[in-house]
Amino acid sequence: MTLSSRPASQMHMTTLVPGEPLISFKNVRIGFDQGDVLRGVSFDVWPGETKVLLGESGSGKTLLMKLAAGLLHPDEGRVWVMGQELEAMSEHDLLDFRRHIGFVFQEGALFDSLTVAENVSFRLREEEIDDAQIEARVREVLRFVEMEQAINMYPGELSGGMRRRVSIARALVDRPPFVFYDSPTAGLDPVTSQTIITLILRCRDLQGVTSMLATHRVQDAFGLARFRFDGATGRVLPVSHNGHQTAPREDQGEGSPPTNVLVLRDGKVYFEGAAEEVLHSSDEYLKTFLVSAE
Amino acid sequence: MPDNNERPSLLSFAGDFLKRQVFAVQEYSLLSLQALVNVFTPPVYWTDTLEQMDSIGVGSLPIIIAAFLSIGGVLVLQTASQFQRFGETALTGDAVSLALVRELGPAIAALLVAGRNASGIASELGSMVVTEQVDAMRALGTDPTRKLVTPRVVAMVLVLPLLVVVADFVGLVGGFIVAHFTLRLGAVQFWTRAVNTLEFGDLVQGTVKPLIFGFIISTIACHKGLRVTGGTQGVGRATTSAVVASSLWMLIIDLFLAKFLLYMFQK
Numbered sequence: 001m002t003l004s005s006r007p008a009s010q011m012h013m014t015t016l017v018p019g020e021p022l023i024s025f026k027n028v029r030i031g032f033d034q035g036d037v038l039r040g041v042s043f044d045v046w047p048g049e050t051k052v053l054l055g056e057s058g059s060g061k062t063l064l065m066k067l068a069a070g071l072l073h074p075d076e077g078r079v080w081v082m083g084q085e086l087e088a089m090s091e092h093d094l095l096d097f098r099r100h101i102g103f104v105f106q107e108g109a110l111f112d113s114l115t116v117a118e119n120v121s122f123r124l125r126e127e128e129i130d131d132a133q134i135e136a137r138v139r140e141v142l143r144f145v146e147m148e149q150a151i152n153m154y155p156g157e158l159s160g161g162m163r164r165r166v167s168i169a170r171a172l173v174d175r176p177p178f179v180f181y182d183s184p185t186a187g188l189d190p191v192t193s194q195t196i197i198t199l200i201l202r203c204r205d206l207q208g209v210t211s212m213l214a215t216h217r218v219q220d221a222f223g224l225a226r227f228r229f230d231g232a233t234g235r236v237l238p239v240s241h242n243g244h245q246t247a248p249r250e251d252q253g254e255g256s257p258p259t260n261v262l263v264l265r266d267g268k269v270y271f272e273g274a275a276e277e278v279l280h281s282s283d284e285y286l287k288t289f290l291v292s293a294e
Numbered sequence: 295m296p297d298n299n300e301r302p303s304l305l306s307f308a309g310d311f312l313k314r315q316v317f318a319v320q321e322y323s324l325l326s327l328q329a330l331v332n333v334f335t336p337p338v339y340w341t342d343t344l345e346q347m348d349s350i351g352v353g354s355l356p357i358i359i360a361a362f363l364s365i366g367g368v369l370v371l372q373t374a375s376q377f378q379r380f381g382e383t384a385l386t387g388d389a390v391s392l393a394l395v396r397e398l399g400p401a402i403a404a405l406l407v408a409g410r411n412a413s414g415i416a417s418e419l420g421s422m423v424v425t426e427q428v429d430a431m432r433a434l435g436t437d438p439t440r441k442l443v444t445p446r447v448v449a450m451v452l453v454l455p456l457l458v459v460v461a462d463f464v465g466l467v468g469g470f471i472v473a474h475f476t477l478r479l480g481a482v483q484f485w486t487r488a489v490n491t492l493e494f495g496d497l498v499q500g501t502v503k504p505l506i507f508g509f510i511i512s513t514i515a516c517h518k519g520l521r522v523t524g525g526t527q528g529v530g531r532a533t534t535s536a537v538v539a540s541s542l543w544m545l546i547i548d549l550f551l552a553k554f555l556l557y558m559f560q561k
Contacts, residue, residue, distance in 0.1 A: 066429070069433055071432055071433060091437075092437075101433075103430070107426065109425060109426035109427050109429065111422075111431075122434055122436070123435060123436075126434070170434075
């Protein structure tokens with residue numbers, strides 16, 4: 001098989017239904033020995049949207065991402081992704097489904113016995129694509145995350161920020177329509193965090209990737225809501241109109257798709273709306289959260 | 295007056311413990327079955343299997359050789375002291391050969407391999423679990439059972455019988471060296487008796503046992519590794535648990551297997 005025989009538009013297992021959300025959570029509950037972590041969570045993610053999950057540590061942000069990727073199953077409720085109900089799928093079908101999404105784990109989760117190139121090409125090698133095509137695609141995606149120089153290095157030789165970038169490259173290698181970012185800036189210094197957010201902006205604005213991003217840093221949410229990456233100039237530019245929609249419209253025009261925030265508290269959705277609405281909210285908890293999370 | 299709250303909590307503790315054990319057995323059974331089914335359905339990761347065969351087989355050779363040279367020698371010393379009382383030191387070759395091929399070769403080689411490789415497998419897979427590498431593999435659309443477990447199980451099942459053959463031979467060499475210098479037994483006398491005393495049933499026992507031991511060791515090690523919780527401390531616990539559980543179950547099953555094989559070959 002060759003990459004050229006699998007154009008990006010045909011790599012996706014499902015076709016998006018107009019007017020239907022890409023991801024839909026309905027009354028999802030999941031708990032462990034210590035009790036319920038999520039208690040009836042419902043929300044939608046629309047094509048082109050960037051959904052930022054905000055919440056304190058342990059509020060269930062990562063759980064939501066793993067549920068949406070079919071890595072965990074809810075105790076109650078339903079999760080639909082790209083028109084398919086994950087609960088109804090066998091593990092075999094879920095493996096096939098996951099080949100069409102990207103997942104960036106909190107610490108990168110790179111395979112430490114493989115080089116950067118082998119990590120990034122892991123999915124392509126599983127699909128037995130030609131070596132020359134793999135090499136070209138790996139270099140292309142590593143260039144995109146500005147990590148081509150580290151192609152033959154091992155994860156242990158990379159810094160935290162570099163590992164995240166390689167992890168993003170691994171998630172993007174098959175041009176997925178949807179990418180999950182689990183706390184991509186956690187534990188990174190502000191400069192490196194900004195580099196990662198810029199990279200996510202590039203994925204969103206240059207490749208049209210819909211995404212869900214879990215973070216406890218409100219700066220990440222506002223960075224995504226207030227800026228866009230301009231491919232022509234290669235610069236990050238401010239946007240003024242963004243963040244006021246819950247779903248993209250046909251007449252959206254220039255600029256980036258909407259960025260919406262979902263705040264989790266006590267296992268439930270406490271707030272859902274545009275990033276700017278959080279900023280101007282008079283709710284005491286949100287105010288406290290914004291101050292403490294900055 | 296007894297505390298009414300105490301009884302339910304003890305009962306629930308016992309109930310939870312039992313549930314966890316039953317769940318673990320169920321998980322182990324499913325993992326073992328899946329590992330077997332994966333061999334007959336594509337994709338099969340032959341390169342990973344060969345790498346594991348090299349790691350388990352070639353990697354275990356030095357300890358197998360060193361251990362069995364010593365075991366063979368000790369067997370001669372222990373049995374010869376009894377045979378000398380009856381003037382039958384020539385039977386030493388028979389005793390060493392039968393003991394090694396039927397029982398000590400498979401059992402001790404399996405214990406050594408369990409000590410070396412069950413710990414390695416459990417710690418490697420456990421580390422992958424706690425660093426989310428296993429989840430990452432699933433997120434990339436690859437089945438961790440197929441990619442990580444099946445190659446290790448197949449490699450162990452194929453390699454352990456070969457290691458046992460080496461162990462038996464090296465044990466006999468060790469026995470012969472000691473017999474030659476302490477009992478003045480000649481090479482022809484020792485090796486002829488050692489080989490001729492073996493029957494078809496003995497060889498079957500010596501081959502079937504390591505096949506089953508290899509399966510038990512590798513599946514238990516993989517199961518312990520993939521069930522790790524609690525970070526690096528959990529990896530340590532899983533590693534210890536993998537060696538203890540695989541060795542123990544291997545010895546328990548050896549008892550029933552020995553009885554069954556002796557019955558099959560009318561010993």
